[in-house]
Amino acid sequence: MAHKNTFILSVLSILGLSCQERQADHSIATTLDSVALSAITESTYSQYVNQLSSDEFLGRKPFTKGDTLAVQYIEKQFKELGLSPGNGESYFQEVPMVETTSTPTEKQLIFQGKEGSLSTTYLDDFVVGSRLLQSDIQVKDSELVFVGFGIVAPEFGWNDYEGIDVKGKTVVALVSDPGKYDKTLFKADTMTYYGRWTYKYEEAARQGASGILLIHDTDAASYGWNVVRTGWSGPQLNLVDNVEKGKTTAFEGWISSETANKIFALAKLPSDIRDKAKKKGFKPVNLAVTTSIHLKNDIRKSSSNNVIAKLEGTKRPDEVIIYTAHWDHLGIGEAINGDSIYNGAIDNAAGVAALFELAKAFKATQIKPERSIVFIALTSEEEGLLGSEYYTQHPIYPLQKTVANLNMDAFSAMGATEDVSIVGIGQTEIEDYVVRSAKKFGRTVHGENNPSSGGFYRSDHFNFVKVGVPGLFMGSGKNLLSQDSILNTQRKKALEGRYHTVDDEVTADWDFQGILADIRLFFDIGYTMSLEKSFPNFKAKSEFKTIGEARLKK
Known part of the structure; x- marks a missing residue:
């Protein structure tokens, strides 16, 4: 030292x-x-x-006692440091949000194929929720479509949704973008916004899908399944403006890499299907596999605060x-x-x-x-x-x-x-x-x-x-x-x-x-x-x- x-x-x-x-x-x-x-x-x-x-x-x-304690503590420090309020006469900017706690009615999610089925376990194999302001979410017998990275990027000559209508279906997508695997594509190993999970959720909604399941990969996501398990389960916050119909699918979630492999096997796809999706010219694939999602949403509207001070x-x-x-x-x-x-x-x-x-x-x-x-x-x-x-x-x-x-x-x-x-x-x-x-x-x-x-x-x-x-x-x-x-x-x-x-x-x-x-x-x-x-x-x-x-x- x-x-x-x-x-x-x-x-x-x-x-x-x-x-x-x-x-x-x-x-x-x-x-x-x-x-x-x-x-x-x-x-x-x-x-x-x-x-x-x-x-x-x-x-x-946010939305807990810890929220109140934290913003009060930060305001107190700003005052003691001699900083002026940053929002007129106030140190706070109120941020209206909605908290949604989605709970699957069944802890097992079943994927049904033509010649068999696959049973998966909540939190261990999949995490799923909904941002819709509805107390009951049901999507029955939704067909799965593998859409590669789930990207539509004209400037890079890439469209994973080309030639397919996914309205009412569940899209399955890889995380990251093609540049991670081929340095001649996109921005090479510097991820673009197209590689973010937020974009993939947004694009699935624009395409009219009923739901989206992202395939977790620790290297590509840069965090382990434990982060998915803790971060995407339990109460989820969103801005009130972001939960309208048309801005989100009925459900959004993740599946583990191992679960994805089992689904692809159930669909009798080649074992290298993920590698094929990383190459230019990949076309989306109907998996001939269906699943049904039933969620109960506990919805609570409230506000949190940004704490703002100025010199x-x-x-x-x-x-x-x-x-x-x-x-x-x-x-x-x-x-x-x-x-x-x-x-x-x-x-x-x-x-x-x-x-x-x-x-x-x-x-x-x-x-x-x-x-x-x-x-x-x-x-x-x-x-x-x-x-x-x-x-x-x-x-x-x-x-x-x-x-x-x-x-x-x-x-x-x-x-x-x-x-x-x-x-x-x-x-x-x-x-x-x-x-x-x-x-x-x-x-x-x-x-x-x-x-x-x-x-x-x-x-x-x-x-x-x-x-x-x-x-x-x-x-x-x-x-x-x-x-x-x-x-x-x-x-x-x-x-x-x-x-x-x-x-x-x-x-x-x-x-x-x-x-x-x-x-x-x-x-x-x-x-x-x-x-x-x-x-x-x-x-x-x-x-x-x-x-x-x-x-x-x-």
Whole structure:
């Protein structure tokens, strides 16, 4: 630990008073503000994370007591830090949602073929639910159709629904997109939005299907079946606007990879049918297999809250830089070794605590931000990025005056790294700020390790991107500064496998120095923007460049 602390101190010791230089026609903070950076401390940060991820907050699931406790705690911290309310006189933006708990009437789902049947078990083999605002959902004898990836993408010359009518049928689809398996297709191993489960649900509804079952694959999804089992069962939240007929199928769900193989065998399809679907020219296949779904829906309408605070800019207060982190997690679920509270320390008490540290740093700056800095703790990220979706559809600050969104989600507790990763690299000009700021700290920049996981579409910045606001999702790199290989191996082993489990808690295995280094980097990126007059946009090859340019012309 000593050599890492020495590194941090050596960086801070050479920091000078913040200054501004003219490059092109806008000012750039070329040195670091040592006073502001020193306001970011392990003592307060660790207190925030420990508190927010404690059992007291009951896993912070929206629509529960943990929701009320979490938003009240965040509001209290914003007030104590001297930040102004971010929504007029209030720190809250109400997000109206509907909670639907879908329960199969039978724990066995039967798939009937011409020469036999297959019985599968709820949670072990399949997970299914419905977003429709109906208490009773019945789909009888629905024919299954294998639609490959379930993608319609004219720009890539791809249509998995070509030549088939799936109205009233159940489509079965692979996760991810073709580029994961053939680097000449789509964006190679960088997943497009077409690879996200949300898109596949949306497209199935557009095609008129009665239901959709996604085939889980740990590598392609980048998470195990346990995440499907816990994340897609029990109460599910949606924005009220997203549960209308025509926007969703009657039911949506997942089947395990093993279950899919058994269904294909029941349909007497070749064992390599999945591989065939990964090649251009694949045609959808009627499986000659049917299934019936009967669900009971318990429906409850209510609201959760985004928690919003701001630090007003000195010269251009109408222009805003928005820092976000989602406060919600999974609440109370299946007990594992006697523990049923999903505390969500890394995901994402760590990000919310960073909002507080950033606020401290901006308050301490020697030259105050010229643009306003807005801090938003978002609700319902775990339910499908709902808090950020609601905000971007009902923005408090005009989108054309929103400079950028800097999003923090799931920091690494492995320790300080020489490098830093950008999720979805090549998308926005914010990356240029990352490179410039990282250089001040002696850090290098690269893309994420697993671009095929589609991380760029899986956190709250993406909803800002969809409306034309450049967003940044950034994390620690992989080149640890610590040379203690034994300790590094032990820590990695201890921290692995905590995602969406009851083990996502603060433990003695955490090394806070990497998180603090990343928060300092996030600060400098936003602080640099706050002293400028220009607006970052999207990169030339980004699919969002046109909408980004249109936003600024409004």
